[in-house]
Amino acid sequence: MERSSGHTRMLRRGCLLVAAVAAASVVGALPVSAADEVNQERLLNVDKEPGNWLHHHQNYSAHRFSTLKEVNRDNVKNLKVAWTMHLGGIEGGGIWSHGGLEGTPIAENGFLYVTDGWGSVYKIDAHGGRGVLVWKMDPKTDRDWAGAVACCGVDNRGVALWGDLVISHTLDGRLVATNKETGQVAWQRNVADPDKGEVITGAPLIVKNMAITGVAGAEYGIRGWIAATDLATQKEVWRTHTIPGKGEPGSDTWKDSNNAAAAGGGSTWVTGTYDPATDTIIWGIGNPGPDWDNAYRPGDNLYTDSSLALDATTGKIKWHYQHTPNDPYDYDSVAENVLVDIPGPSGPRKLALEADRNGFAYAIDRTTGKFVWGLPFVKKVTWTKGLDAESGKPIEYDPNKPVQTYVASVTPSRTNMETDICPGNMGGKNWPPTAYNPDLKLWYIPVIESCNRIKVEVATPDKLKAREFWTGGGPSQPFKITGSVTAIDVTTGKIAGKMETPFPNLGGILATPDLVFSGQPSGEVMALDAKSLQKLWEFNTGGGVNAPPMTFTVDGKQYVAILVGLGGAWDKWFIDSTPELKKIQPGSMLYVFAL
Amino acid sequence: MMIFNRFPAAVGVLLAIVVALNFSMPTAVYGQSAQAPATDPTNAGKVVFSRANCVGCHKWHGNGGGGYGGDALSLRKTEMTRDQIIETVGCGRPGTGMPFFMRGAYDEVKCHDMNRQDAGAQMPPEGGTFLRPKDIEAVADYVIAHIKGAGEPTYAECVTFFSNTSRVCDVYKAQAPKPDDATASTGKDQ
Numbered sequence: 001m002e003r004s005s006g007h008t009r010m011l012r013r014g015c016l017l018v019a020a021v022a023a024a025s026v027v028g029a030l031p032v033s034a035a036d037e038v039n040q041e042r043l044l045n046v047d048k049e050p051g052n053w054l055h056h057h058q059n060y061s062a063h064r065f066s067t068l069k070e071v072n073r074d075n076v077k078n079l080k081v082a083w084t085m086h087l088g089g090i091e092g093g094g095i096w097s098h099g100g101l102e103g104t105p106i107a108e109n110g111f112l113y114v115t116d117g118w119g120s121v122y123k124i125d126a127h128g129g130r131g132v133l134v135w136k137m138d139p140k141t142d143r144d145w146a147g148a149v150a151c152c153g154v155d156n157r158g159v160a161l162w163g164d165l166v167i168s169h170t171l172d173g174r175l176v177a178t179n180k181e182t183g184q185v186a187w188q189r190n191v192a193d194p195d196k197g198e199v200i201t202g203a204p205l206i207v208k209n210m211a212i213t214g215v216a217g218a219e220y221g222i223r224g225w226i227a228a229t230d231l232a233t234q235k236e237v238w239r240t241h242t243i244p245g246k247g248e249p250g251s252d253t254w255k256d257s258n259n260a261a262a263a264g265g266g267s268t269w270v271t272g273t274y275d276p277a278t279d280t281i282i283w284g285i286g287n288p289g290p291d292w293d294n295a296y297r298p299g300d301n302l303y304t305d306s307s308l309a310l311d312a313t314t315g316k317i318k319w320h321y322q323h324t325p326n327d328p329y330d331y332d333s334v335a336e337n338v339l340v341d342i343p344g345p346s347g348p349r350k351l352a353l354e355a356d357r358n359g360f361a362y363a364i365d366r367t368t369g370k371f372v373w374g375l376p377f378v379k380k381v382t383w384t385k386g387l388d389a390e391s392g393k394p395i396e397y398d399p400n401k402p403v404q405t406y407v408a409s410v411t412p413s414r415t416n417m418e419t420d421i422c423p424g425n426m427g428g429k430n431w432p433p434t435a436y437n438p439d440l441k442l443w444y445i446p447v448i449e450s451c452n453r454i455k456v457e458v459a460t461p462d463k464l465k466a467r468e469f470w471t472g473g474g475p476s477q478p479f480k481i482t483g484s485v486t487a488i489d490v491t492t493g494k495i496a497g498k499m500e501t502p503f504p505n506l507g508g509i510l511a512t513p514d515l516v517f518s519g520q521p522s523g524e525v526m527a528l529d530a531k532s533l534q535k536l537w538e539f540n541t542g543g544g545v546n547a548p549p550m551t552f553t554v555d556g557k558q559y560v561a562i563l564v565g566l567g568g569a570w571d572k573w574f575i576d577s578t579p580e581l582k583k584i585q586p587g588s589m590l591y592v593f594a595l
Numbered sequence: 596m597m598i599f600n601r602f603p604a605a606v607g608v609l610l611a612i613v614v615a616l617n618f619s620m621p622t623a624v625y626g627q628s629a630q631a632p633a634t635d636p637t638n639a640g641k642v643v644f645s646r647a648n649c650v651g652c653h654k655w656h657g658n659g660g661g662g663y664g665g666d667a668l669s670l671r672k673t674e675m676t677r678d679q680i681i682e683t684v685g686c687g688r689p690g691t692g693m694p695f696f697m698r699g700a701y702d703e704v705k706c707h708d709m710n711r712q713d714a715g716a717q718m719p720p721e722g723g724t725f726l727r728p729k730d731i732e733a734v735a736d737y738v739i740a741h742i743k744g745a746g747e748p749t750y751a752e753c754v755t756f757f758s759n760t761s762r763v764c765d766v767y768k769a770q771a772p773k774p775d776d777a778t779a780s781t782g783k784d785q
Binding site for chain 1: 648650651652654655658660661662663664666723757760761762763765766
């Protein structure tokens with residue numbers, strides 16, 4: 001139930017709370033509020049509270065690994081629905097007929113915090129083996145304004161916690177801080193501007209009292225950025241553009257006379273990771289624009305399609321690693337970089353792992369930004385013959401060539417105006433997150449096994465208009481698309497297993513000591529054996545799974561939770577590749593499982 | 596860019612169907628039509644334009660454009676006649692993403708002289724909602740009156756479409772180009 005107390009009552013509550021907080025800060029800390037205050041110390045040490053799930057990606061390294069093992073290989077077959085909750089937010093807006101659910105719930109001390117596609121935040125009390133809605137914060141997102149420039153759905157991937165606040169984003173560009181106790185908005189700040197084609201779909205990353213925000217809009221001619229907001233002062237600390245300004249390092253990788261860089265894309269719509277040892281944020285950067293006419297923007301187009309390492313305090317770029325220079329395929333590198341330490345011949349190797357839309361999984365030395373290994377994780381790659389063993393660049397890449405053609409016979413270009421590419425433009429892996437089991441050193445990738453057809457439309461400066469698509473062509477879906485969960489042994493850089501699925505994986509992965517959880521857009525939530533990837537349990541939710549599973553404890557009992565509601569890009573743009581999914585209804589539901 | 600295929604032979608057939616199905620239904624069948632000024636006879640068509648999700652591909656301004664779904668044709672630049680628009684809405688466009696919105700199209704009644712079997716792989720998708728013949732006429736009248744032949748979208752036009760409930764129209768307000776955060780000047784708004 002939405003909290004609907006009268007305004008005065010809420011105000012009084014607010015006053016009481018303020019008084020309580022003030023008292024707490026004076027006398028030291030009340031036990032209750034101290035336990036509930038989220039600070040950097042707790043965010044750095046989430047392993048000390050395994051029953052909670054405090055980060056979007058579970059920890060700063062994006063492992064999405066829980067040590068909870070009440071639910072395990074031996075008993076997972078007994079997993080059943082404990083409770084469910086209907087949420088809202090499926091209304092349409094802009095070019096979208098309905099919203100969907102892509103969020104990861106956050107769990108703290110028996111309470112869940114989830115979002116719907118329009119950015120409403122729900123606090124749910126999970127004590128006592130049932131879910132009770134404590135409050136709902138509806139940010140009243142301007143749906144027509146934002147929905148008209150959201151390329152890929154009415155999406156919101158979740159919240160973060162800081163202090164006594166719930167930190168969230170809205171599609172129309174706001175960073176919102178909500179009082180965790182009352183559900184009242186404490187403050188909000190405009191970070192992105194839909195008038196420029198910018199929207200926000202990702203969850204915030206909290207680093208040292210800052211909320212880090214990424215932006216979407218590379219299909220609308222934005223110039224991407226990552227921004228840090230001081231949560232105490234509500235002021236912007238830094239904003240680093242992902243496309244260099246004139247004269248800045250990397251600006252010489254935009255060699256055109258169209259001023260393409262000013263609308264060059266480089267979005268940042270998937271939450272990144274943080275390495276406290278070096279105070280480094282690592283964030284994935286999206287495609288250049290226009291997507292498919294790379295002759296409009298000769299040069300490597302830095303820092304599009306790159307993993308970017310930033311000094312967390314200043315936002316200054318430390319290193320970058322670009323996967324697909326001068327990309328003509330829409331192969332974003334927005335994916336999360338998973339931070340992993342593995343034993344090496346001369347001490348531990350500190351890696352950043354990224355499963356790229358271009359179909360290759362990469363391990364980068366996260367101290368230097370140098371390539372360590374890479375391999376295809378999809379069954380079919382046609383755009384390149386492979387990666388150079390030294391540099392990790394596609395072997396056809398020629399740094400002296402202004403416009404890359406890679407395997408020219410399949411690559412979209414002004415002389416190859418209609419062509420089929422594998423992976424398709426949604427990529428071998430899109431935003432759905434990977435998971436990493438540090439005991440087994442296995443990294444699990446939610447895979448879209450795909451090809452699709454690209455039609456090129458030659459871009460000209462006059463076609464660049466505010467809030468209009470800037471893509472230089474478009475895809476169609478003449479081929480059936482399937483999926484898999486693919487495991488990579490991080491010690492060897494080789495594929496350890498692949499569990500094929502009838503539909504693409506649009507939800508992502510949760511790893512536990514001996515299990516892997518995932519879902520299908522046809523409705524199934526499943527548990528696999530962590531080593532063999534054999535399916536051990538499955539439940540059909542009757543909706544489309546488009547969000548990652550997570551796990552938590554309350555009253556000492558382990559639960560697995562997942563949001564269910566097919567939305568996003570798939571059922572508008574890619575549905576023809578999976579015609580069976582046309583019958584999946586829009587929905588908005590939280591499922592919670594337990595033994 | 597897609598090429599617009601005309602189906603002159605089918606137009607007559609469709610017209611006949613539309614006429615045949617044209618019972619004496621009132622034009623203003625939707626409660627929402629009360630929101631718009633009663634003076635504009637094409638308000639019912641505007642409601643259909645939103646309700647049938649024409650905006651999903653053609654956008655509110657009808658210019659369509661590229662993007663992830665391929666090109667939706669510009670209704671502002673279209674040369675289609677009223678009858679051709681009616682046919683296209685009812686029957687969709689074979690071989691493209693333009694859906695058909697007439698109940699029974701290709702099954703109970705032929706479209707472009709084809710049934711479902713004839714259309715085969717060219718069969719257009721089914722619209723998310725079916726429209727009655729009066730609705731199809733209404734949306735065609737709306738397109739003719741407000742979209743076809745119009746130039747670039749304007750602020751006034753946008754506000755007429757959305758009223759003042761959203762910031763969606765702000766971008767069309769006459770104003771100097773905003774200074775971008777970029778040291779490079781923006782190519783937008785120009």
